[in-house]
Amino acid sequence: MNKTVLILKNEYLKRVKKKSFIILTLLVPFLFAGVFALVIFLSINNDKKERTIAVFDESSLFLNELGEEGMTKYKFIPKEEYEQLKSNMKGSGFYALLYIPNDIYTNNIAQLISEKQVPFELNEQIERKLSRYIENDKRQKIINETGIPDLEERLSNTKTSIRLSTLKVSVTGETQKSSSAIAFVASYAMGFIIYFFVFMYGATVMRSVMEEKKSRIIEVIISSVKPYELMAGKIIGTALVGLTQVAIWIVLGMVVLMVAQGFFTPESAQQMGQSIMESQQQMNPAMAQVAEPNKVLEVMEMIGNLNIPLILFTFIFYFLVGYLLYSSLLGAVGAAVDNEEDSQQMVFPVTIPLILSIMVLFPIARNPEGPVAFWFSIIPLTSPVAMMARIPYGIPTWELLLSMFLLVLTTIGAIAAAAKIYRIGLLMYGKKINLKELFKWLRYKN
Amino acid sequence: MEIFSARNVNKVFADTKALTGVSISVNKQSIFGLLGPNGAGKTTLIRIINQITAPDSGEVFLEGRQMTRADIEHIGYLPEERGLYKKMKIGEQAIYLAQLKGMSRHDAVKNLKKWFEKFEIMSWWNKNIEELSKGMQQKVQFITTIVHQPKLLIFDEPFSGFDPINANLLKQEILQLREDGATIIFSTHNMESVEELCDHIALINKSVKIVDGQTDEIRERYKSNVFEIKYKGSFNVVNQVLNNQFKILGHVENNRINQITVEYSHGKSNNDLIQALIPVSEILSFEEKIPSMNDVFIRAVEEANKQAPLNLPEGEK
Numbered sequence: 001m002n003k004t005v006l007i008l009k010n011e012y013l014k015r016v017k018k019k020s021f022i023i024l025t026l027l028v029p030f031l032f033a034g035v036f037a038l039v040i041f042l043s044i045n046n047d048k049k050e051r052t053i054a055v056f057d058e059s060s061l062f063l064n065e066l067g068e069e070g071m072t073k074y075k076f077i078p079k080e081e082y083e084q085l086k087s088n089m090k091g092s093g094f095y096a097l098l099y100i101p102n103d104i105y106t107n108n109i110a111q112l113i114s115e116k117q118v119p120f121e122l123n124e125q126i127e128r129k130l131s132r133y134i135e136n137d138k139r140q141k142i143i144n145e146t147g148i149p150d151l152e153e154r155l156s157n158t159k160t161s162i163r164l165s166t167l168k169v170s171v172t173g174e175t176q177k178s179s180s181a182i183a184f185v186a187s188y189a190m191g192f193i194i195y196f197f198v199f200m201y202g203a204t205v206m207r208s209v210m211e212e213k214k215s216r217i218i219e220v221i222i223s224s225v226k227p228y229e230l231m232a233g234k235i236i237g238t239a240l241v242g243l244t245q246v247a248i249w250i251v252l253g254m255v256v257l258m259v260a261q262g263f264f265t266p267e268s269a270q271q272m273g274q275s276i277m278e279s280q281q282q283m284n285p286a287m288a289q290v291a292e293p294n295k296v297l298e299v300m301e302m303i304g305n306l307n308i309p310l311i312l313f314t315f316i317f318y319f320l321v322g323y324l325l326y327s328s329l330l331g332a333v334g335a336a337v338d339n340e341e342d343s344q345q346m347v348f349p350v351t352i353p354l355i356l357s358i359m360v361l362f363p364i365a366r367n368p369e370g371p372v373a374f375w376f377s378i379i380p381l382t383s384p385v386a387m388m389a390r391i392p393y394g395i396p397t398w399e400l401l402l403s404m405f406l407l408v409l410t411t412i413g414a415i416a417a418a419a420k421i422y423r424i425g426l427l428m429y430g431k432k433i434n435l436k437e438l439f440k441w442l443r444y445k446n
Numbered sequence: 447m448e449i450f451s452a453r454n455v456n457k458v459f460a461d462t463k464a465l466t467g468v469s470i471s472v473n474k475q476s477i478f479g480l481l482g483p484n485g486a487g488k489t490t491l492i493r494i495i496n497q498i499t500a501p502d503s504g505e506v507f508l509e510g511r512q513m514t515r516a517d518i519e520h521i522g523y524l525p526e527e528r529g530l531y532k533k534m535k536i537g538e539q540a541i542y543l544a545q546l547k548g549m550s551r552h553d554a555v556k557n558l559k560k561w562f563e564k565f566e567i568m569s570w571w572n573k574n575i576e577e578l579s580k581g582m583q584q585k586v587q588f589i590t591t592i593v594h595q596p597k598l599l600i601f602d603e604p605f606s607g608f609d610p611i612n613a614n615l616l617k618q619e620i621l622q623l624r625e626d627g628a629t630i631i632f633s634t635h636n637m638e639s640v641e642e643l644c645d646h647i648a649l650i651n652k653s654v655k656i657v658d659g660q661t662d663e664i665r666e667r668y669k670s671n672v673f674e675i676k677y678k679g680s681f682n683v684v685n686q687v688l689n690n691q692f693k694i695l696g697h698v699e700n701n702r703i704n705q706i707t708v709e710y711s712h713g714k715s716n717n718d719l720i721q722a723l724i725p726v727s728e729i730l731s732f733e734e735k736i737p738s739m740n741d742v743f744i745r746a747v748e749e750a751n752k753q754a755p756l757n758l759p760e761g762e763k
Binding site for chain 1: 460493496497498515518519521523525527528529530531532533534542543545546547590591
């Protein structure tokens with residue numbers, strides 16, 4: 001045990017002191033902050049380019065007026081000029097050419113001609129303008145025909161949008177506000193975090209084993225410590241490196257956030273908020289509702305209503321056991337192979353379940369009760385990721401216990417098998433290793 | 447006094463016999479040569495001593511007790527394939543390896559500094575191993591093998607990669623270690639160093655121990671009654687006199703001094719030969735030819751292979 005601590009310490013310090021670790025750990029939060037800032041910056045300073053669009057209005061519906069919006073201006077032109085521009089737009093100073101045909105009222109089709117690909121936003125803006133105008137026109141006509149003066153108002157009152165406020169009934173009969181959107185985000189995020197860390201640090205364990213084998217120091221080491229002490233030290237040490245990294249990211253992330261808050265003036269923050277809201281409204285009206293003030297409280301309440309202790313517990317459980325399972329398997333692979341190329345071949349079959357589980361993460365989060373969700377969260381090699389995607393929705397206790405039980409059982413088996421492969425593989429050189437060979441090793445006696 | 451022994455050790459890998467009923471006994475403060483052709487099973491035996499692999503049957507004893515995992519702290523092992531962490535400072539690395547052998551950090555630093563100074567490599571302390579030449583790395587590795595003052599040292603080809611000066615330095619250190627109380631098991635193909643260093647040898651061939659004993663005694667055992675005689679006188683006359691009693695294997699004449707190599711036939715003694723020679727020549731020197739370790743090795747292995755030729759494919763791992 002004492003030696004495991006020594007190995008763990010050495011493994012930990014070696015990795016934490018590495019330049020690449022320090023750089024990556026310090027850089028990632030800034031990188032994220034930078035990308036985020038860039039996106040905000042671009043969305044604020046978007047469309048600083050002045051654009052004039054030539055409009056040929058064959059229908060004469062728009063009466064030479066489309067108004068200005070943002071940096072975009074509209075200039076109406078006669079037919080002759082339109083014909084001329086259509087064949088040669090270069091040097092005209094117009095960004096694009098809008099052709100409103102005679103039958104727009106019935107066909108709902110107009111044409112935008114340009115040299116370059118027109119930005120999505122501009123496209124939308126024009127569509128919106130034209131639709132709104134024609135809509136108003138049609139509406140006015142109806143008002144005129146029916147003679148009901150407040151028809152407009154009465155019609156707009158008929159607009160209805162139903163939101164489902166989801167309540168969950170707990171065993172005790174209490175109802176709680178829940179939100180499938182929040183459960184969705186939470187489940188997706190947790191599944192992904194587990195996948196990411198298991199993969200990344202499992203591979204680190206493997207490389208560490210390979211390094212010792214390749215440099216031949218392994219024979220000296222295992223004449224000092226037992227192979228399983230070595231493996232345990234490595235796996236725990238690497239896990240601590242991962243936790244250190246996450247801890248630094250959290251702290252740095254908070255610092256960056258605070259600095260960013262101080263950096264942006266209230267005005268720019270407001271502007272930023274507005275531009276984000278606008279873009280959200282355009283993209284998805286439902287999401288914009290979340291940002292309404294009274295909704296924010298509701299969201300907070302919903303988050304609070306997720307079963308946080310259960311989620312935290314299962315997250316830590318699946319994270320640790322999943323990591324243990326995969327890092328011991330990958331450690332065994334590292335011990336079995338001699339070189340990088342062989343390791344690539346061996347890593348793939350070992351990590352297929354992990355890759356599969358991240359592939360089904362989205363379907364599971366959308367339908368957490370389906371057969372895919374059930375089986376992937378019960379089968380041990382996929383359950384660390386898949387089960388996390390189901391937890392926020394609530395899950396029958398027996399399923400959770402079964403999944404945990406199977407995972408622990410498999411992990412114990414995997415560690416035993418890995419330890420055996422590890423012990424044999426460490427001193428085996430110059431042999432081409434495949435899965436068949438590994439299964440043969442498992443049958444070896446000491 | 448015996449410090450280490452292996453008793454009737456057997457080990458079979460999937461399709462190869464690595465050790466068959468091998469027993470050795472190593473005396474305290476001696477240098478024990480473990481010899482054998484490639485793939486004979488030496489490394490397997492060494493790994494069993496180091497508790498890296500377990501024997502299928504048989505036992506190993508250290509200081510009279512059956513060896514346990516805890517005993518490996520009393521062993522220093524220099525494997526044939528050397529290696530250190532490439533991206534770790536030499537000093538830190540040496541401390542780490544010493545700690546793994548059960549030393550406290552404080553003692554490790556103290557002892558290491560002593561050895562680094564002795565080998566005049568203190569300036570390497572903060573270097574990475576990558577920056578050193580192969581021979582320099584060997585020095586570091588040698589120190590990491592002995593720094594925890596093990597009772598039993600196992601050196602597998604310790605001189606490979608050393609230039610003659612450093613090899614000699616190493617030889618002196620090994621002798622000094624024995625002087626200071628350590629026992630050394632020494633595996634090598636360099637027979638000259640075996641003659642120089644080993645008190646006792648065991649020769650393993652195809653998983654079986656075929657020779658075991660004191661180095662001098664074994665060479666004595668493998669001598670084949672061949673003598674080298676220098677004399678003044680006529681070779682023809684000597685040849686005639688000896689021909690019916692002794693077999694002349696070789697003859698060199700240089701500056702009227704003859705040198706002949708003679709093998710005794712059955713039942714003849716030194717005195718018979720001298721008596722035959724005295725009347726016809728003036729004897730200058732008379733010396734029994736003791737086979738070199740190299741000769742012993744080759745003869746022993748060849749004889750063993752002749753006796754069990756069917757075993758042949760097994761040795762080829």
